[in-house]
Amino acid sequence: MRNYVKIFKALSDSNRLRILKMLEDCPMCVCEIRAVLNLANSTVSKHLSLLRDAGFILDEKNGKWVDYKLNDKTDEPQVRKLMKLMTEWLNDEARIKADKRKLEIVDRNKICNI
Amino acid sequence: MRNYVKIFKALSDSNRLRILKMLEDCPMCVCEIRAVLNLANSTVSKHLSLLRDAGFILDEKNGKWVDYKLNDKTDEPQVRKLMKLMTEWLNDEARIKADKRKLEIVDRNKICNI
DNA sequence: TTTTCATTTCGTTATTTTACGAAATATAAA
DNA sequence: TTTATATTTCGTAAAATAACGAAATGAAAA
Numbered sequence A, B: 001m002r003n004y005v006k007i008f009k010a011l012s013d014s015n016r017l018r019i020l021k022m023l024e025d026c027p028m029c030v031c032e033i034r035a036v037l038n039l040a041n042s043t044v045s046k047h048l049s050l051l052r053d054a055g056f057i058l059d060e061k062n063g064k065w066v067d068y069k070l071n072d073k074t075d076e077p078q079v080r081k082l083m084k085l086m087t088e089w090l091n092d093e094a095r096i097k098a099d100k101r102k103l104e105i106v107d108r109n110k111i112c113n114i
Numbered sequence C: 001t002t003t004t005c006a007t008t009t010c011g012t013t014a015t016t017t018t019a020c021g022a023a024a025t026a027t028a029a030a
Numbered sequence D: 001t002t003t004a005t006a007t008t009t010c011g012t013a014a015a016a017t018a019a020c021g022a023a024a025t026g027a028a029a030a
Helices: A002-011 A014-023 A030-037 A041-054 A077-088 A094-105 B002-011 B014-023 B030-037 B041-054 B077-088 B094-105
Strands: A057-062 A065-070 B057-062 B065-070
Touching: A002 A014, A002 A041, A002 A077, A002 B002, A002 B014, A014 A030, A014 A041, A014 A065, A014 A077, A014 A094, A014 B002, A030 A041, A030 A065, A030 A094, A041 A057, A041 A065, A077 B077, B002 B014, B002 B041, B002 B077, B014 B030, B014 B041, B014 B065, B014 B077, B014 B094, B030 B041, B030 B065, B030 B094, B041 B057, B041 B065
Parallel strands: none
Antiparallel strands: A057 A065, B057 B065
């Protein structure tokens, strides 16, 4: 039961939904997400750890950066089902489309040194 | 986007999940739910209005009582998909099974006058 | 090694959520 | 109509959540 609540809580915040939808396109580091969402690094980091604890994403060290990506191969059936639904949902939302456009321009080498 | 957040928020509380799982078995009034969950009537009422505003349940006046029931025929695809998943989920949880057993004993004519 | 910089953790504040009891509302029963 | 009772609304208190900046951490570059 607690796990279900954790999973649904992870999805019940608009910034976390925006993060998940962006990660459908490509892995991202904290500062790239920060640049799109206009939040503090520490806030983004907190959102990411919530999504990771719920099972939706994985992190992977890549040199200076930590890349976050969707946990596509999770063996938690609830998370897998919900992730599949999420790929079909929110695609027509103006906010989500704008995020994905902005994401294409963001270059971690230019925006990270803040 | 706001609607998605509302829908997931509705599902991200253990008492509301317990209510939804009980309503899979039969419609219930506030005081029956109150008797199973051991919450104040006003608290149950608030949970129910959240679930209703998110689209998961409907209310129907029946004499003295207001019966709440699942909104099975909703035309909101997200709600319908999630409700379908919920019928498959949580069925083995001890808490949920205990609620359903307790629910069978509860008689609104005996417990409501509080 | 020292410096740089991406990320996380910590402490704090503001907001939201959950819970309660009391009062208000509405309907059935007397 | 009056009384009884099921439900909702209101006001409030406690707990959880989301946000920030500053400090700590850790790995790459100099």
